[in-house]
Amino acid sequence: NAGVTQTPKFQVLKTGQSMTLQCAQDMNHNSMYWYRQDPGMGLRLIYYSASEGTTDKGEVPNGYNVSRLNKREFSLRLESAAPSQTSVYFCASTWAVVGNQPQHFGDGTRLSIL
Amino acid sequence: AQSVTQLGSHVSVSEGALVLLRCNYSSSVPPYLFWYVQYPNQGLQLLLKYTTGATLVKGINGFEAEFKKSETSFHLTKPSAHMSDAAEYFCAVSDQGGAQKLVFGQGTRLTINP
Numbered sequence: 001n002a003g004v005t006q007t008p009k010f011q012v013l014k015t016g017q018s019m020t021l022q023c024a025q026d027m028n029h030n031s032m033y034w035y036r037q038d039p040g041m042g043l044r045l046i047y048y049s050a051s052e053g054t055t056d057k058g059e060v061p062n063g064y065n066v067s068r069l070n071k072r073e074f075s076l077r078l079e080s081a082a083p084s085q086t087s088v089y090f091c092a093s094t095w096a097v098v099g100n101q102p103q104h105f106g107d108g109t110r111l112s113i114l
Numbered sequence: 115a116q117s118v119t120q121l122g123s124h125v126s127v128s129e130g131a132l133v134l135l136r137c138n139y140s141s142s143v144p145p146y147l148f149w150y151v152q153y154p155n156q157g158l159q160l161l162l163k164y165t166t167g168a169t170l171v172k173g174i175n176g177f178e179a180e181f182k183k184s185e186t187s188f189h190l191t192k193p194s195a196h197m198s199d200a201a202e203y204f205c206a207v208s209d210q211g212g213a214q215k216l217v218f219g220q221g222t223r224l225t226i227n228p
Contacts, residue, residue, distance in 0.1 A: 004157070031214065040123065042204060042218035043158075058215060089158055094214060097201030100146045100165035103216065 003025050004106035005022075006091050012112045013081045019077040020111050023091030031094050033103065034066060036087040042113035043090060049074055081113045116141055120205050120219035128227045133192040135176075135222050137205030139221070140186065143189045145207040147188045149179055151204045161203070164188060175199070 007022045025032065030051050035043040036065040045058030055066050063085060065077045074093075078085060088110050092103040119138040122183075129132040139145060146165050150158040162173025179190045188205060205219040 033216075040220055042118075042220045043216075044218070045215055048215060059217075066124075092158075096214070100163060100208075101214070102148060102160040102163055103158075103214070105150075105159070107155070107157045 003091055004091055004104050006089075006106035006109050008109060009107070010110045012114065013078075014114055015081060015083060017081050017113075018077065018079050019111075020078075021089055021091075021111075023075065023106060024073045025093040025104070026072065027093060027095070027104065028071070029093035029095050029104070030071070031065070032042050032068065033092040034062065034064075034074070034076045035092065035110045036085075037090060037108070038087050045102075046076065046089075068077075085111065086113045087111060094097070105110065116145065116207055116209065116217040118205055118207055118219035120203075120222050122222055123220065124223045125224065126225040126227060129197055130194050132177055133150050133190070133195045133199065133224065135190040135203050135205075135224065136191070137179075137185055137188045137190065137219055139188065139205075139207045141209070142205065143209075144183055145209050146214075147179075147181060148206045148208075149173065149177070149188075149190050150204045150206060152204065152221075154156050154201075158204060161190070195224075195226050195228065200224055 033048040034046040052071045070109040091106045094103045117140040148163045149161040164181045206216045
């Protein structure tokens, strides 16, 4: 089973460029999430989608947009990349929007912005 | 807003020694609590979770954690460290209501000395 698949795995951008990070899950999960991981700061929630057709801001949404394309796919877009967005980005999914179900994570996209 | 504090960004123990990774959370209402492990260049994997009921929770790979409401703590332990335990460990919490927005601690990197 693939679980949560993120593409690309690595990307280098120049300041001002745009790009979309892709995420797909094959577990029929309802909820999907985007996090960024920075050294010494753990993971911080950027956006989430509690169910197909809904999206909401997390802790650090500025500079990002998201699209829940269908139940399987949840993309993250950087419209005008900035060096402060250099980070490792993780997508996660879970079956239940409330409760104690664990989130399943992809392997991450390592993004550098010059 | 919820916050999570992991005491010690780096912990080093000898192989066979006790592992103790500390986690404290800020909520006055017991949240759902999770420990995740991250191996190099991988996503996060669930070690264990606390929801309700028994305060001592057993997870994978011989790890366990004890929920102490009076201390707002959820420390992770393993009686005997193995070389394969070297990784980064994250404590996370989510409120019992709402869309399971995880709040992570800053992480603790565990090194095992031979």
